[in-house]
Amino acid sequence: MKLGRHAFGDDEALMMAIVNRTPDSFFDKGATWAEDAAFARVAEVVAQGAEIVDIGGIKAAPGVEISAAEEKARVVDFVARVRDSYPGLVISVDTWRAEVGAAVCAAGADVLNDAWGGADPELVDVAAEYDAAIICTHTGGVTPRTRPYRIDYDDVVAAAIADTVAYASRALSAGVARESIVIDPAHDFGKNTFHSLEITRRLDEMVATGWPVLVSLSNKDFVGETLGREVGDRLLGTLAATSVCALAGARIYRVHQVPETRQTVDMVWSIAGRRPPLRAIRGLQ
Amino acid sequence: MKALVPGTLALLPSYASIEDPVAPLRAACLDAVGRLGPRVRIVSSAATGGSGARVGAALVAAGGGTVVESGETGVLVVGNGSATRTEKAPGHLDERAAAFDEALRASFAGVDLELAEELWADAACLRDLPPLADAEVLYDDAPYGVQYWVAVWA
Numbered sequence: 071m072k073l074g075r076h077a078f079g080d081d082e083a084l085m086m087a088i089v090n091r092t093p094d095s096f097f098d099k100g101a102t103w104a105e106d107a108a109f110a111r112v113a114e115v116v117a118q119g120a121e122i123v124d125i126g127g128i129k130a131a132p133g134v135e136i137s138a139a140e141e142k143a144r145v146v147d148f149v150a151r152v153r154d155s156y157p158g159l160v161i162s163v164d165t166w167r168a169e170v171g172a173a174v175c176a177a178g179a180d181v182l183n184d185a186w187g188g189a190d191p192e193l194v195d196v197a198a199e200y201d202a203a204i205i206c207t208h209t210g211g212v213t214p215r216t217r218p219y220r221i222d223y224d225d226v227v228a229a230a231i232a233d234t235v236a237y238a239s240r241a242l243s244a245g246v247a248r249e250s251i252v253i254d255p256a257h258d259f260g261k262n263t264f265h266s267l268e269i270t271r272r273l274d275e276m277v278a279t280g281w282p283v284l285v286s287l288s289n290k291d292f293v294g295e296t297l298g299r300e301v302g303d304r305l306l307g308t309l310a311a312t313s314v315c316a317l318a319g320a321r322i323y324r325v326h327q328v329p330e331t332r333q334t335v336d337m338v339w340s341i342a343g344r345r346p347p348l349r350a351i352r353g354l355q
Numbered sequence: 356m357k358a359l360v361p362g363t364l365a366l367l368p369s370y371a372s373i374e375d376p377v378a379p380l381r382a383a384c385l386d387a388v389g390r391l392g393p394r395v396r397i398v399s400s401a402a403t404g405g406s407g408a409r410v411g412a413a414l415v416a417a418g419g420g421t422v423v424e425s426g427e428t429g430v431l432v433v434g435n436g437s438a439t440r441t442e443k444a445p446g447h448l449d450e451r452a453a454a455f456d457e458a459l460r461a462s463f464a465g466v467d468l469e470l471a472e473e474l475w476a477d478a479a480c481l482r483d484l485p486p487l488a489d490a491e492v493l494y495d496d497a498p499y500g501v502q503y504w505v506a507v508w509a
Contacts, residue, residue, distance in 0.1 A: 354365040355499040
């Protein structure tokens with residue numbers, strides 16, 4: 071797998087830490103809205119071992135309209151600053167707009183995380199032009215920043231596979247490198263809780279497509295609704311879902327809590343036989 | 356040429372960790388096995404299900420040699436002292452362990468095999484070895500409550 075300037079082996083599981091340059095995202099509620107706070111968050115997650123930061127300038131949920139100019143003002147210079155300070159870090163930007171994608175790639179971004187599933191068809195061309203990686207998500211065709219309302223599927227997993235694989239093929243045709251394309255079923259995007267649970271349960275089917283799979287589970291509503299937990303009290307449920315996805319072989323984990331997720335994924339990776347124990351001597355002396 | 360190594364299962368490739376818990380021991384074992392030439396005959400006991408033979412064979416393979424029944428260029432003896440040196444040792448602490456291992460350190464001849472069994476020592480194959488005083492001792496420690504020696508006799 072190649073994410074912009076950085077290459078990774080097939081047996082590696084990667085942590086993608088969420089860094090919001092937003093005043094209103096659901097989990098951190100503007101904690102890293104100020105540029106210096108966001109930069110401190112980057113330093114923190116790098117120290118925690120995250121390989122990737124995912125920088126976002128617009129919250130996913132509906133809210134105040136943010137123009138492309140305002141989105142660029144929030145993320146472009148920040149990407150340049152992070153690129154300058156952390157040459158070994160993979161920088162991903164969470165955007166659906168080609169115009170923003172081009173600006174952040176010029177500033178040093180490695181990955182375009184299109185959380186809205188190809189809403190702007192030119193985003194793949196930008197990824198190809200800058201040799202960036204692209205995350206192909208499934209949203210069921212909804213408009214960016216809308217909540218799912220009475221969306222239903224004959225088979226949500228089949229729909230997620232069909233759409234993300236089709237998106238991956240579009241990216242490939244546009245000239246994005248094969249090893250730089252990742253698919254994401256996009257839990258809660260265009261999905262109710264039952265859909266997100268089924269996507270989790272059957273994640274192995276997405277892995278079987280051969281495209282590396284990213285999962286974004288962190289503190290989401292499907293966890294909250296399943297367990298009756300508010301935002302801020304969803305870590306255990308998130309980690310349970312993370313375990314199931316890790317066993318299936320998901321490669322990238324988009325998260326708020328890096329150390330907890332890393333520990334969970336390492337444990338499952340070892341159970342799956344993909345990672346040796348750190349240091350085993352008990353019974354082997 | 357003759358060498359002694361312990362039957363430590365952590366030396367097997369199938370039990371490799373990210374951080375090697377027996378790195379100095381492994382280095383000493385590979386050093387010793389490397390001096391035995393290309394054809395190595397293994398002498399090991401039936402203790403702990405015959406695991407000593409597996410460990411010996413793995414070390415010979417890691418050194419690029421071949422295990423033979425006869426016509427050997429060197430002999431690899433697999434065995435070790437007590438496994439009851441500390442409270443966290445596999446066989447828990449037995450106060451007699453230190454003195455037992457000290458006696459072996461002086462001479463392998465005349466080892467008390469009954470006591471060896473009580474102290475979880477794999478000592479049956481040690482009896483015929485010359486004393487450690489005549490060997491080049493590459494390792495002598497009990498990092499996990501089990502007494503290990505790696506030694507080479509010219």
